[in-house]
Amino acid sequence: MFRLLKRQRRRLTLYALFVAFPIAIAVISMMLGSQIGVGGMQWRLDLIAGLAAWAMTMGLPIAILYFVPDTRFLLDLLAATFTITVWPQAAASLISQEAAFATSAIACVLIIACVRFDLIDKLMPRRDFFGQATYRTQQSPYAIWAEHVPDPGLLDRHWCPALQSTTFDRKNANLRTSTYHFDFLQYRQRQMMTQFDMHEAFSYDFETIDDDNQTIHRGTFSLQIIEHGRYRDVRIKESQQKLRFTDWLVNWMDDSVGDQADHLMARAQNMEDRSVTGDLMRSAAVAHPSPNPAAA
Numbered sequence: 001m002f003r004l005l006k007r008q009r010r011r012l013t014l015y016a017l018f019v020a021f022p023i024a025i026a027v028i029s030m031m032l033g034s035q036i037g038v039g040g041m042q043w044r045l046d047l048i049a050g051l052a053a054w055a056m057t058m059g060l061p062i063a064i065l066y067f068v069p070d071t072r073f074l075l076d077l078l079a080a081t082f083t084i085t086v087w088p089q090a091a092a093s094l095i096s097q098e099a100a101f102a103t104s105a106i107a108c109v110l111i112i113a114c115v116r117f118d119l120i121d122k123l124m125p126r127r128d129f130f131g132q133a134t135y136r137t138q139q140s141p142y143a144i145w146a147e148h149v150p151d152p153g154l155l156d157r158h159w160c161p162a163l164q165s166t167t168f169d170r171k172n173a174n175l176r177t178s179t180y181h182f183d184f185l186q187y188r189q190r191q192m193m194t195q196f197d198m199h200e201a202f203s204y205d206f207e208t209i210d211d212d213n214q215t216i217h218r219g220t221f222s223l224q225i226i227e228h229g230r231y232r233d234v235r236i237k238e239s240q241q242k243l244r245f246t247d248w249l250v251n252w253m254d255d256s257v258g259d260q261a262d263h264l265m266a267r268a269q270n271m272e273d274r275s276v277t278g279d280l281m282r283s284a285a286v287a288h289p290s291p292n293p294a295a296a
Helices: 002-007 009-034 041-067 073-093 097-116 119-123 141-148 152-157 245-254 256-269 276-287
Strands: 127-137 163-168 175-181 186-197 201-209 215-228 231-243
Touching (some): 002 009, 002 041, 009 245, 041 073, 073 097, 127 256, 141 152, 186 215, 231 245, 256 276
Antiparallel strands (some): 163 175, 201 215
């Protein structure tokens, strides 16, 4: 649970500021208006009521992240809705009721435009994403290597059940194409190996392509196995270039590389796995159980 909250710290912080905090302020305002309590007890009751409202409001995102993490984007939508509607409407209401109504109407149009017409991606520039994380395991270097390197001979050992196939290029031994099938999308990835030190480290440049053979985005991935006697540290680095703003935001909100490391560590140690990556992999294993049963 702690690791999940750590990885979702950015999403929870934004939710706390833009959703839970306004609700707490509203409760305190209502308490002040009701004049519950006498004398010095008034401010104490108001503060307790506000803190209680804030705590109860924060219970919703924690429950969603723990039980149904695939719906976590609703929290982002809720925070954005509060940001666009509640704060501006509160400020406009100080002017007149007409201004508050107009503000609400404009906010609704903005929300629909953002959701329906990808307005955010059209207005915001593309961004590069970089993440790195390290996890500790007692797995052998061979087991770690077999679970990570994209190789057709090791496909049944790979940690990602969405990886359905990997083929080598006939003209370039360093180039391979991997196909990934998730329950909501599928794509191919061309991977050009730039480092290949058996059972120690590998890295590749990748290009993700769609069904029309068009490039979606490019990036790099690297993995290093660091020996420490009875255990090993596995260091993962990933960069993605010129992502759409919403794709970059998802990676940033989820701390995606760190979340992946949490899943891999839980998988290696046979621990309870509440990571977003783990939930995604379990869905992929159900949707596409073969040819990779070992990763389920």
